[in-house]
Amino acid sequence: MQAGALDFRNRSGVLDALDGASFDLLVIGGGVTGAGIARDAAMRGLSVALVEARDFAAGTSSRSSKMIHGGLRYMAQGDLGLVQEAASERKAVEAIAPHLTRMTPFVIPAKNAAAIAKLRTGLWAFEKLGGVPKGRQHEVWSRKDVETREPAIDASDLTGAVAYPEYLTEDAKLTLANVRAAVAYGATVVSYAPVSEILVENGKAVGVVLDDTLNGETARARITARVIVNAAGPWVDRLRGLEDGAAKPRLMLSKGVHLVVDQARLPVSRTIIMGARDKRSVFAVPKGRFTYIGTTDTFYPEDHTWPVIDRDDIDYLLEATNKRFSIAPLGDADIVAAWSGVRPLVGQEGKSASEISRKDEVWTGPAGILAIAGGKLTAYRRMAERVVDTVEELIGRKPTASLTATTPLPGGDLDVEAVTSTLSATMPKLEAERLVALYGSEAPLAAGGPEAETRHAVTVEGALKLEDVWVRRSNRAWFDDKGSKAALPVMGAEMATLLNWSPDRTASEIKACLDIRADSLSALNTTTAST
Numbered sequence: 001m002q003a004g005a006l007d008f009r010n011r012s013g014v015l016d017a018l019d020g021a022s023f024d025l026l027v028i029g030g031g032v033t034g035a036g037i038a039r040d041a042a043m044r045g046l047s048v049a050l051v052e053a054r055d056f057a058a059g060t061s062s063r064s065s066k067m068i069h070g071g072l073r074y075m076a077q078g079d080l081g082l083v084q085e086a087a088s089e090r091k092a093v094e095a096i097a098p099h100l101t102r103m104t105p106f107v108i109p110a111k112n113a114a115a116i117a118k119l120r121t122g123l124w125a126f127e128k129l130g131g132v133p134k135g136r137q138h139e140v141w142s143r144k145d146v147e148t149r150e151p152a153i154d155a156s157d158l159t160g161a162v163a164y165p166e167y168l169t170e171d172a173k174l175t176l177a178n179v180r181a182a183v184a185y186g187a188t189v190v191s192y193a194p195v196s197e198i199l200v201e202n203g204k205a206v207g208v209v210l211d212d213t214l215n216g217e218t219a220r221a222r223i224t225a226r227v228i229v230n231a232a233g234p235w236v237d238r239l240r241g242l243e244d245g246a247a248k249p250r251l252m253l254s255k256g257v258h259l260v261v262d263q264a265r266l267p268v269s270r271t272i273i274m275g276a277r278d279k280r281s282v283f284a285v286p287k288g289r290f291t292y293i294g295t296t297d298t299f300y301p302e303d304h305t306w307p308v309i310d311r312d313d314i315d316y317l318l319e320a321t322n323k324r325f326s327i328a329p330l331g332d333a334d335i336v337a338a339w340s341g342v343r344p345l346v347g348q349e350g351k352s353a354s355e356i357s358r359k360d361e362v363w364t365g366p367a368g369i370l371a372i373a374g375g376k377l378t379a380y381r382r383m384a385e386r387v388v389d390t391v392e393e394l395i396g397r398k399p400t401a402s403l404t405a406t407t408p409l410p411g412g413d414l415d416v417e418a419v420t421s422t423l424s425a426t427m428p429k430l431e432a433e434r435l436v437a438l439y440g441s442e443a444p445l446a447a448g449g450p451e452a453e454t455r456h457a458v459t460v461e462g463a464l465k466l467e468d469v470w471v472r473r474s475n476r477a478w479f480d481d482k483g484s485k486a487a488l489p490v491m492g493a494e495m496a497t498l499l500n501w502s503p504d505r506t507a508s509e510i511k512a513c514l515d516i517r518a519d520s521l522s523a524l525n526t527t528t529a530s531t
């Protein structure tokens, strides 16, 4: 059996076992923050429950730009602590999950020598602060270099560019790997089980009530815990409201949109930074047969699961792309998929969405619940370490050492090149790379097309709905032909076999995926869009 295998085909057994159970730590929210905390705490020997309202990573942790940043951007904001933390965390994630850290250079085009000099000064400091080794330091490109190395760029207004290494990840898989690692160390986890009530005794939160949204049952289980952590991302304030009806909102949500086009339409081999109309930097990222463009950063007052992608989001990204590249201009017909998410930022009066610090904050509510928000996927492990130190203190233990920086995550015990090359003997190299990036050392188990990926998703990765496989396990929702219209029925049929679905249930699961896709593309001009 695979380490921390998640198979929820006995889900009612899991809920029965949870009902009435008591833990050292209960974590609310199975995004990367909650999953990281659950893993760290379980590895330190605490008894842990992790409860998730939808699927693991169904919130912000599957909607990011998928970058494990070195933190150059924080350098410009003068936040040196964040730069250092981001750079050292990048190394840690690479050590425990090499398949989830794909090194891809970032290229910043520069219009004159002064711009190059400024970028170099920043990068030298950044490299020193982050302990970046020699072979991975930035390089300066001439205009000729830009033209030969990234020929799609319109270099007519450039003096050259600066290129430096960064890492790309699979956000949902990083989250899931942490959930599974927590399970491998004894944690109990459950999805589609939102906390609907906080149990308070003598002014102290002692437990929660869970619903079961998969079967429409309310008050399905009661759990008690010595410490409760609210890691509900954009929904942190809602949970704080359950603890304290008078709690004032602390979060400001900021929406980010990404568009996906075929690689042939935007052929880049590195991440290219582009200037947007409001002077923000946006980027085009190569990913297998596709390139994605992102991202926007605008306040969004709703905590929608699927934030609305509007016309202005699309125009903003296409405009910046068409300005930087000499390709035939991209239009609606080129957009093959789009996704959006909201950043759970901690509000700072008077600042624009992109100016608000990405530093995490932890608060203790009136009934003692620890709430955490505001950080980055990149620094999730370090954030978890700090929270679990506090948890240990709260239960009367001296904080013990965190073991999360060196122990591989499930799927992370591999030589990426060796596994990719073995798989490439039986399939196209791009498909082998896609599988290794998603499944790491388990890639051979998920090889064999959408059917095999679905089986792996249900029997090892805890998928319960078709959306779980399509969006978060196989990444096909955004990186497959036409949103994998052809693969969806195959995946649906496999899930029906594994989970005993009726034909009606299977059809409604497929429809739910198609609806998500249609909604995400609804702002496109439908007479030209390639849906």
Ligand code: FAD
Binding pocket: 028, 029, 030, 031, 032, 033, 034, 051, 052, 053, 054, 055, 056, 057, 058, 059, 060, 061, 062, 063, 064, 065, 066, 067, 068, 069, 193, 194, 195, 196, 231, 232, 233, 234, 235, 239, 254, 255, 256, 257, 295, 340, 341, 342, 343, 344, 373, 374, 375, 376, 377, 378, 379
């Ligand atoms: P979430 O992932 O949202 O998890 C919270 C979970 O709590 C959800 O799964 C939700 O369903 C669950 N929940 C809610 N209510 C309840 C309840 N009542 N009971 C139980 N569970 C509940 N960071 C980077 O490092 N690199 C990037 O490139 C990057 N790009 C980004 C781009 C965009 C557009 C966005 C929006 C964010 C980006 N980030 C990036 C930030 C990063 O994605 C977030 O910081 C991180 O994913 C937040 O994780 P989280 O676990 O706190 O929240």
